[in-house]
Amino acid sequence: MAKTEDISFGYLLSDVTLLFRKHFDRRAVKFGLTRAQWRATKVLYHREGLRQTELAEFLEMEPIAVGRVIDRLQAAGFVERRHDPKDRRAWRLHTTEQARVIVDDMELIARDLRKDATVGIDYDELEQALAVINRIKENLLALDQASPDVPTP
Numbered sequence: 001m002a003k004t005e006d007i008s009f010g011y012l013l014s015d016v017t018l019l020f021r022k023h024f025d026r027r028a029v030k031f032g033l034t035r036a037q038w039r040a041t042k043v044l045y046h047r048e049g050l051r052q053t054e055l056a057e058f059l060e061m062e063p064i065a066v067g068r069v070i071d072r073l074q075a076a077g078f079v080e081r082r083h084d085p086k087d088r089r090a091w092r093l094h095t096t097e098q099a100r101v102i103v104d105d106m107e108l109i110a111r112d113l114r115k116d117a118t119v120g121i122d123y124d125e126l127e128q129a130l131a132v133i134n135r136i137k138e139n140l141l142a143l144d145q146a147s148p149d150v151p152t153p
Contacts, residue, residue, distance in 0.1 A: 013133070020117065027109045031102050032076060036061075038106055040069050041078055041099050049092040051084070073099075 021035055028038060036059075043058045044050060050058070056066040070093060073079035078099040084090035095103075118126055 020113065023116075024110065024113055027113060028106060031106065033078070033102075033106070036069050037073055037076075037078070040066065040073060041095060042103065042106070044079060044093050045095050045100065045103050048094050049082075051090055051092060055093060 024035055028035070031038075033041065039059055040055060043055060047054075047058070052066055052070060053063050055070075056063040059066060061069075070079055070081070074081060078096055080094050080096055081091040082094055084092050
């Protein structure tokens, strides 16, 4: 009798992710933003004034890596750091007008890619597939909480 653990799906999920990223990057290249930069910009657009550590939590990235993304976004004119009025040691992150102008275009690129990726798949099928993937994610997250990582020698 077949069991769910006998079905190998990790590589398929990885391949889909890589292909999605590749096609998104190709379509978004005209804006000069990487996918990581776009994600950070999008979060900041919807949540103006986050601290870098808060942004890192939303993006599920290390703060140092987010710092590099923000440095590049600031150099490109998409994000600015402003002093936190309540803590002079801290900075708050804000999108610039240059970033706000392209948000709708970037959202359209993402929507069109999702449309292309789901040709021949109806809404209910996709909802069911995503529900299963979310349950797999929850199961894997539960493993993190059940037992801390054992350091490797």
